[in-house]
Amino acid sequence: MPDDPQHGGRRRTRLYALTDGRTAAPHTVLTMDTTITAAVAADAGGGLPTEWQAILSMCPAPDGRAVAEIAARMHMRLTPMTVLLGELADRGLIHHRPPLAEAETTNVHLLMRIRDSLAGI
Amino acid sequence: MPEYDSPAREAAPVKILIAGGFGVGKTTLVETVSEIEPLRTEERLTAAGVGVDDLDGIESKTVTTVAMDFGRITLADAGVVLYLFGTPGQERFWFMWDDLLNGALGAIVLVDTRRLDRSFPAVDFFENRGLPFVVGANCFDGEQLYTAEEIGAALHLRDPSTPVLMLDARSRQDGRDVLLSLLDMLIAEARTAASV
Numbered sequence: 001m002p003d004d005p006q007h008g009g010r011r012r013t014r015l016y017a018l019t020d021g022r023t024a025a026p027h028t029v030l031t032m033d034t035t036i037t038a039a040v041a042a043d044a045g046g047g048l049p050t051e052w053q054a055i056l057s058m059c060p061a062p063d064g065r066a067v068a069e070i071a072a073r074m075h076m077r078l079t080p081m082t083v084l085l086g087e088l089a090d091r092g093l094i095h096h097r098p099p100l101a102e103a104e105t106t107n108v109h110l111l112m113r114i115r116d117s118l119a120g121i
Numbered sequence: 122m123p124e125y126d127s128p129a130r131e132a133a134p135v136k137i138l139i140a141g142g143f144g145v146g147k148t149t150l151v152e153t154v155s156e157i158e159p160l161r162t163e164e165r166l167t168a169a170g171v172g173v174d175d176l177d178g179i180e181s182k183t184v185t186t187v188a189m190d191f192g193r194i195t196l197a198d199a200g201v202v203l204y205l206f207g208t209p210g211q212e213r214f215w216f217m218w219d220d221l222l223n224g225a226l227g228a229i230v231l232v233d234t235r236r237l238d239r240s241f242p243a244v245d246f247f248e249n250r251g252l253p254f255v256v257g258a259n260c261f262d263g264e265q266l267y268t269a270e271e272i273g274a275a276l277h278l279r280d281p282s283t284p285v286l287m288l289d290a291r292s293r294q295d296g297r298d299v300l301l302s303l304l305d306m307l308i309a310e311a312r313t314a315a316s317v
Contacts, residue, residue: 031220032162033136033204062131066204068191072160077186078220079164099134099224100201108311110199111226114135115304117196118203121154121297 028089028096030067030082035097037064052088059094132195132202136224137303140208140247141231142239146259146290147207148190150231154296155192155205163188166211166218187211212242227303228254231290234267237275248279253307256285257299 030036042048042057051074058073059065065073071081088094104110139147151159165186187209194203208221215221228247232240247254258265258272267275269285284302288295 033134035134066134068162072162077163097131105226106311111308111311113199117199118300
């Protein structure tokens with residue numbers, strides 16, 4: 001079988017390998033604009049899969065990275081990435097911050113703060 | 122409901138969608154205002170016979186991979202990180218994709234007045250889902266033959282007071298102005314809702 005030209009000759013790592021063989025859906029539900037922050041150091045305890053370490057080192061506290069951004073930088077599609085990150089969240093390796101709920105996105109004071117900050121860019 | 126497990130001092134993510142037809146300047150606009158080089162992410166969507174009039178009753182299933190270019194603007198003073206998602210062109214798949222709209226503040230629909238029809242699906246979609254949006258008419262070659270009123274009328278906007286701005290997607294100031302216009306509209310709507 002020829003190498004996958006899209007991945008520079010590397011074979012794509014199977015998702016079951018990344019999720020450590022678990023196939024059940026993670027308990028933690030993440031969306032593409034959820035912010036992920038590493039809860040542990042990338043080399044904590046050793047033995048973490050390389051991809052997990054790569055994710056942890058990509059989203060150090062306090063800023064972290066959005067799920068979509070991690071997916072893009074890891075060259076994975078959104079759905080597999082949310083499954084993988086859900087697994088990491090279930091194991092307590094990452095924190096996640098969901099996007100603002102509707103009650104917050106319709107809050108006049110927050111919208112005005114966003115507007116004023118935007119005016120300064 | 123996902124549990125909320127982060128310290129409050131972290132910036133909260135919020136999302137604005139940049140929609141419009143193919144080649145209308147979505148990625149250019151994202152690139153102009155984003156603090157990072159635009160990133161691309163993909164999602165695979167399945168729709169069972171969406172938009173297909175199949176009189177034979179045979180189930181048709183379509184799978185498509187959609188790609189989104191996105192960027193971000195960190196607004197430290199407001200305590201938020203604004204993500205700008207350029208939505209993929211295959212609007213008929215959007216309704217399968219709740220994640221796209223959930224939590225979105227609003228949208229900017231870009232139009233090219235030479236190919237206005239390419240932006241109709243985005244307008245329809247946001248009107249049906251009730252997501253507030255403003256229209257940005259990208260002035261290619263720095264020219265715009267039509268007025269904002271004419272463009273608004275041609276788009277058959279359900280709400281005639283929807284702002285229509287002329288912009289050059291390559292201009293940072295124009296990109297900022299169209300975002301500010303969206304925020305002004307959201308603030309006005311939030312005020313109205315609060316006073317009812």
